[in-house]
Amino acid sequence: MRLSLAHHSVRRFDQPQNRLIQLLRLMPGDTDHQSVVAWHLDVSCDARLRHGIDGFGNQVTMLYATGPVDAVELTVTGDVLTTPFSGAVTGSAEPLPPIFYLRTTEATRCTARLGELARDLAGEGDPLDRAHRLNGAIHAGFTFAAVDGRAHARPASETVEGMSGSTREAAQLFIAAAICLGLPARFVSGYRAIGDGGATLYPHAWAEAHVAGIGWIGFDPEAGESPAETHVRGAIGLDAHGAAFIAEARSGDHGTASDVELTEGDVDGQG
Template sequence: MRLAIDHHTRYRFSSPQQRLVQTLRLTPGDTHDQTVVDWRIDVDCDVRLRDTIDGFGNRVTMLYAEGPLTEIAITVAGQVLTTEADGLVRGSNEPLPPELFGRTTPRTVPSAALAELARASAGAGDALDRLHRWNLALATRFPDAADLPDSGATAAEAFAGEPDARDLAHIFIAGASALGLPARYVSGYRNCGEGTCPPHGWAEAWVAGLGWVGFDPSAGISPDANYVRMATALDFTGAAPIAGIRQGAGIEELSVALQVERMNGEA
């Protein structure tokens, strides 16, 4: 499948900013089932861009801008070829051992109630079956989870409330931890069939003998050819599409517009 992505992000500042440094995890990497055909990042003001690879193996662009800045717009556009892999992640850049992802962060520590549901839902059997049952249990318990801006909620906090799609990824990871299985957060894009598709987040878990396998608890499925992987980390903080610091007073206003569309014809 050939997916066309058009992603616009604009920051407006109530007071001029003297300096801006941002980490852009906005460039997908190639795998056996995901090939970047064309990709570019454009900014509407004078900036310095430096491409690098972070410790998780993600492609990263560092953005440096000198002020005064009252607003800045970042546009990402490109095309990606994807193939169906039943959720398997093959040929990705993996500089870290899977055991590292057995660690929890403050956002992925399971509460007693969350861990109890994970164990009860997963049941017995091999790891892959247990993870699929846990994934489906979350989709059933929290249907129609929306793609919303990151709230900063922990898995335990979100589990006790009304989680969004990113929260469900953290809850899945926390449950996998309770099951003794390494898991991580994934940020990326999803073709939702309606043109306008907010940035999405899901999870991957390590299954011995298979490798990394994707799970999207907001849909109860493993990611298919409609998904584009951008970045992975222990939680959203390490895989956020845009993160950074600014030097200047005031508040910022963020607006995001994203379209993910399937192009006509099969590649």
């Protein structure tokens, strides 16, 4: 399947910034089930771009702009070829061993409450079955917000109390619960095609857990199943913050900033 993406984001500042630095995790990497055939980034202001690979194996771009900067607009266009798969991630860049992903952050900390919930939802059995049951239970019991208006995803220890929130928060909940079960787990930011026929790609988030003897498996709590060929896998990290599309540092009169994000795309079912 050929997935075409047009992702436009605008960040405006109420006071001009002397210097702006952004870490962009906007370009997907190749795996055995997805290949980036075209990708282009346009920036509205004069900026230097440096491309590289971070410690997680993500494709990253450092953006440096000198002021005064009132706003920065980023437009990403690209095409990715995907093939059907069962959720197992193969052929990805893996500079870190799976055991590293037992490490938690404040957003994915395994609390007593989360540990109890994880054991109740996952039940007994082999690790893969437990992970699938955990994902299905979160899907069934979680109320997904139609619009994610929060700048930052709440930690799993807060999300678990109301069992509602964004796809990012549901993914972090899965990660924390999986780690409570002893499964290495990590966050994935990417895109998902929604709709029939000519569909639109939207920013999306899910999780991956490592099962001994199999490898990394994707779990999408919103879909209630593993990612499919309609998913474009982007950056990975320990939590939503660590895998965010854009991380930013500013100098000068910081003031406040507002974001507008529009994503348009289509899915051309080929191959």
